[in-house]
Amino acid sequence: ERWGQEVLHCPFCHGWEVRDQHIGILGTSPMSGHQALLFRQWSSNITLFLNDTVEPTEEEWEQLAARGVTVVDGAVARVLNDNDGGRLSGVKLADGHVVSLEALAVGPRFVANTGIFSSLGLTPVQHPMGVGEHLAVDEMGATEVDGVWAAGNVANLMLQVLPAAASGSMSAVAINNHLMAEELQQDLADYRASSNRPSPDSLSSVPARGESRIGAEVS
Numbered sequence: 001e002r003w004g005q006e007v008l009h010c011p012f013c014h015g016w017e018v019r020d021q022h023i024g025i026l027g028t029s030p031m032s033g034h035q036a037l038l039f040r041q042w043s044s045n046i047t048l049f050l051n052d053t054v055e056p057t058e059e060e061w062e063q064l065a066a067r068g069v070t071v072v073d074g075a076v077a078r079v080l081n082d083n084d085g086g087r088l089s090g091v092k093l094a095d096g097h098v099v100s101l102e103a104l105a106v107g108p109r110f111v112a113n114t115g116i117f118s119s120l121g122l123t124p125v126q127h128p129m130g131v132g133e134h135l136a137v138d139e140m141g142a143t144e145v146d147g148v149w150a151a152g153n154v155a156n157l158m159l160q161v162l163p164a165a166a167s168g169s170m171s172a173v174a175i176n177n178h179l180m181a182e183e184l185q186q187d188l189a190d191y192r193a194s195s196n197r198p199s200p201d202s203l204s205s206v207p208a209r210g211e212s213r214i215g216a217e218v219s
Contacts, residue, residue, distance in 0.1 A: 002081065006088035006103045011035070015042040021102035022047070024091060026076060027054035028107045029130045033064065035107050040067045047099060049091065051076050072099065079104065107131065112154040121145050127157050141171030149175055 008014040015038075022045040025036040033056050036048040047070040048054070056064065056071075064071055075094040082089045090100040110132035114124045117135060122143055124133040134157050141149040151171040152164035159167065 002088045008103060008105050009108055011038040011042060018103040019043060024049060024101040024104045026104055026106045027051035031129060031131060032107055033060045035105055036069050037067060039105055040069060044068060047072055049076050110157045114154055120148055132157050140174035141167060
């Protein structure tokens with residue numbers, strides 16, 4: 001019930017509002033340690049709750065220590081509010097220990113809306129950064145099913161509005177090229193089967209560099 005107020009997710013969207021406060025980071029994915037380092041830019045009082053979910057590497061432990069981030073082991077059982085529903089006051093661990101906080105950052109899990117693709121034989125996969133599920137595509141948005149493209153957040157959970165729109169534009173170009181190639185193949189087949197197809201001897205030679213072929217007739 002405090003989501004969007006003291007319970008936040010993005011240091012770029014909400015960091016200024018909670019600057020210099022005691023900010024907790026609820027471990028939800030391998031990216032939670034990175035999230036703690038980002039919020040550290042806004043406050044020197046950061047606590048990362050591993051929440052039986054995050055297992056920092058040796059390098060990450062060193063980074064957290066160097067930045068003065070407090071790390072708390074154990075699962076978080078609940079979020080605490082003042083006066084049963086008021087402003088966030090902290091979190092309670094499964095062992096009963098209470099940690100007071102002024103803000104809590106949570107990395108949500110994103111699941112792309114891929115329902116329409118299921119009927120086409122496509123199944124979402126785990127995002128490589130561990131933040132949710134999306135469709136696997138190539139650099140132009142092509143999926144593993146021939147003739148089906150995907151763009152925007154359905155194909156990359158990390159995209160914001162502008163790059164999502166740009167990915168749609170790239171996929172549109174790829175789709176148009178695909179359609180053009182299909183039409184070309186059909187026209188070539190019809191052309192080769194036509195009785196009016198000219199023989200190689202009747203075709204004009206390829207013009208030299210700098211010359212024009214305008215006006216040449218091919219029967």
